[in-house]
Amino acid sequence: MTDTASRATRVVAASGRRRRHLGGGPRAGTIVAFLTPFFLPFVLFYLVPIGYAIWQSFRVVRRTGGQYGTSYTTFGGFHQYVQVFHNTEFWSSIERIGLFGVVQVPVMLFVALIMALLLDSPLLRLRSFFRIAAFMPYAVPGVIAAIMWSFLYSPQLSPVVEVLKDVGLTPNFLGPGAVLWSTANVSTWLWTGYNMLILFSALQSIPQELYEAARLDGASNWAIAWRIKVPIIAPSIILTTVFSIIGTLQLYAEPAVLRQISSNISSTYTPNMLAYAVASGNNYQQAAAISVVIAVVTFVLSFGFMRLTTRRAGL
Template identity: 50%
Template sequence: MSDSSASIQGPRRGKRRGPGLAPYFFVGPFAVAFTVFLLSPLLVAVWSSLFTVKRSGLGFGGTKTSVFIGMGNYQAALQNKQFMSGFGRVLLFGVVQVPLMLGLALLFALLIDSTLVRFKRVAQIVLFIPYAVPAVIAALLWGFLYQPGVSPIVKGLRTIGLDVNFLAPDSVLWSTANITTWCYVGVNMVMIYSALQAIPQDIYEAARIDGASEARIAWSIKIPMIMPTLIVTLFLSIIGTIQLFNEPTVLRTVTSNVSSEFTPLMSIVNTAFAQKNQNLGSAMSVIVALVAFILSAVINLAQRKWEEKS
């Protein structure tokens, strides 16, 4: 009786084992890279921003002493007109450039995903190629196209009576925005298109049976269902706007209308290395990191609100 019952019940199961070391093995490399390349530099910057260097001897062989000044560097950074002007410049840049870039990326993704475009793979490759070009190389190419003396675009516009200077003080910011848009429309299009591919095709078929046009399907079905992806692309674009550096730095070599403190990151580099004030530069970098963190938190909150409503 006992043998038969034991055979029916089968072998006893041992205690369930925990996940072991496998999760740590996969998370470990990211944790190490995050600590070494992001967290540690940020902590060093915060610590350095609380000090300043006092020099003695009027610069003739004197000593250097590190003095704690608390929030003094942050006050100096916030009172730096060039640094704050750079924030205003990238804010204006982002208000115009980010919606334009994401609007174009969304439009191209919807067109490729629709039945209107036949050669979908070719269209994706053509739109993605600019992203494969490094930002510095792209800025050099566009800098050549912007120079009035050699630009075929400027010469072509002059033949029809339009005298355009892409590097003028009032237009150089938008010339920079054109470079950034040209570079990053493709990668955002790929992200949006990937999200569109995850939508079940049955929904489209049902909408077409009900008489919905492609435009109606895009507006009422596709865009609402890929809203989380659109928020992610918005988040990445805003962070990229705050970190604007490569394009204006390259254009600075071809025009004097881009100053060494044109953007916040350019101000940090100029202060820390050209002016050799690493402590003030650290305070500026912490301010930029705080602005990026606040914007990230706002976008994350908006994404959660959208998911709750959905």
Template identity: 60%
Template sequence: MAVPVTAPQGSLTAAPAGSPPQRRAARRAGGRIWLVFVLPFAVPFVAFYLAPIGYAITQSLLRTERSGGIFGRPRTVFTGLDQYAAVFSDPAFLSGVGRMLLFGVVQVPIMLAIALALALVLDSAVARLKKVFRIVFFLPYAIPGVVAALMWAFLYSPQLSPIVNVLDAVGPRPDFLGSEAILWSIANVVTWTYTGYNMLIIFAALQAIPQELSEAARSDGAGGIRTAWSIKIPIVRPALVLTGVFSIIGTLQLFTEPVVLRLISTNITSGYTPNLLAFSIASGNNYPLAAATSVVLAMGTFVLSFGFFRLAQKRGWS
């Protein structure tokens, strides 16, 4: 069942529609005027969203061959799903996907738990300086991924990092760039960047809970934590689902952070994440294989996030 939340504007799946008399009025007044409103968006949307995907699919099914040596005439041959077979039998692709799944299973819940905790504390009566904290937590979102990764790269660097020096003084010298640790070093950059953004979405949902509801719980003797657990969290579940979907998308698309950290760590291979692999293949001018890899990746992302969304609906989480 859908839980009613925040504004009355409808939901992702059941979009609002005007009542019949209103719609008739609009139509009468409009005629074909809707085209003027919709086309300026629809044309570039088709050109730069749908067409590239279509083009990539086409490319992935074809291959350019030259008959009679390199000076022969190039001709395009249909290779069917050969490229896709190549993608799925590539050990680098499979290990990249596995790495991202591991990353997502660990990083996404931790990040969302922190975001939820921050949002609940900022929404509760016990917090002070709420505005300042909200801005501080959100700040990293405004910082480009490249810059965020550069800053953390310095803080991880064995030669330059003050953190490494401090930890070295109190215990064993940490190696943030080692082959095991590097994945979690990347996870830390991602968590640092997006926790505040997710917090804000959850916080916005919390703010929409009627004051009387929390007060009623309070006068029934429920403490702050009890109120949060049994009243607030169930109500903001849709916001949690939303942040979950976007986090899954982000995980599968991971690219910037590993590419930047690659400058200082040899433990990030050219196929470390699926997106990095697709990029490396394209850099090697194997366009059909790059096309197939990126199609698989885009479809995979879409299916997984959409699937999570549907599951959440079925289970009544949103």
């Protein structure tokens, strides 16, 4: 607030009489004209739906005169939320996504970190080839990635299954135990390169002089990587983790595609699939409550993780 005010006075002072005549900075109308093209759709398509979902999640459908009477909605307090928390399908979707996230996010980010460190080290040749190869999946939409992988999982078509059979293994990528990890693999394939590039960009912005002293002391590349580089890019690692947590909670397209070839994925497999299934059954109030819960859990987890890690790192 004071910052804005002091800057405003500075601008007024700097630009002298003409500016004072205009009343400091561009006229309010001009500023509004710059902001409105973004803020109008932002309010309409971001803020209003959020408000609407929250409002709806506190409504219930009632009927006048028995089961076949006309329906109307009315205030229902926390009824929808109570329903959500009593829904076993909700809890199993949360449990599934939790297991998925606890395994997939660290594995993916670990691989991304190793790749970024190797690309930043003097050990590699063909750097741009590796960078492009890893980043290429980012150009592929989740649906198409899942379609591609579903061919590689399919017992009839997959060359991977064929090779594994030749060495005496009988994998079933779509079985009840495996299908969650087959889904996790699609996410890992899609996002490792993207995360790698964020971490790599952070590594590239570290000034080289920082390593020179360590090198003179005889530190190995390995020691430089883990003792110097990783701690410096910790904020980027935290950022990628938060983005990955958000992504995991939103999982929809990949399991929805794999569901087309595997009976081991139910229509309520992830929280988002559950919300969609509930909405398809015309229970919009319940679906709104599920959406709100997903959004709140996302916020709490990402902020919680940020707080926890920044405090521990003493930042």
